[in-house]
Amino acid sequence: MPEWVPVPGSAKARLIEAALHEFEQAGYAAVAVTDLAAKAGVTTGSLYHHFGSKLGLYTVVRDDVEKRITDRMEGAAAAVGGTGRTAVRAAVLVAFDAAARFGTCRLLGETTAADRPDPIRLTLEALLPDDAGTAAVVLAAAWRAALLETAGGAPAAAGRRALEFLLSG
Structure with missing residues (x-):
């Protein structure tokens, strides 16, 4: 906030x-x-x-929405154990659901116009082992792609299923 x-x-x-x-x-x-x-x-x-x-x-609008999303990601991860594969899965899915519910799929799906670190990637990095930082980049990109598909008219459920598939064991 x-x-x-x-x-x-x-x-x-x-x-x-x-x-x-x-x-x-x-x-x-x-x-x-x-x-x-x-x-x-x-x-x-x-x-x-x-x-x-x-x-x-x-920047004001995007920062506020991203803060709301990352707060939810951190809460979801904490609810399932804090770090690791299960926490990342929970964080990504909760973030997708929140963005869809807030109606901010295009806003969050686009690469930011501001020159600053990506808070979604940083949140995911914190949930992963130190040697898995590249996974955070890939997961953040997949999350954004699913959001842009939804913004373009695909059902949110389809974007969520795609993310679930990518995040499954």
């Missing part, structure tokens, strides 16, 4: 809500600043005032 919570109905809150919707529907690259501002009922100046840029707004 962010350290701040925008006042409901404020320009900042409306921009975040509009960004979440627009980035999910069209993807980061296809969304124009003018579209975000219009959807939020504010000027582009308001967007720049609160977030500095489209990337600044995107």
Whole structure:
């Protein structure tokens, strides 16, 4: 969760809500600043005032959603023993289910527009043995691919089944 919570109905809150919707529907690259501002009922100046840029707004939205997902991943892993194959399986599946339920499949499936480490990969790395770091990269990529398939119209159940298949013994 962010350290701040925008006042409901404020320009900042409306921009975040509009960004979440627009980035999910069209993807980061296809969304124009003018579209975000219009959807939020504010000027582009308001967007720049609160977030500095489209990337600044995107980063706030993406960071918040990823934090919610990684918190769930960590909780799922802890519930089944903390580390290892079973924990990774639980974390990946819970993360997929949460992203589908939140309606953030495209947002989380796309490679981030911000230049920073991937929190999904880092969360998975923490659950794996030290010599299995590459597995975290592969699993995060598979998770994102399943999300993008879902965003593209495939049933969420099909994406989940694909991940279950990849994660089975």
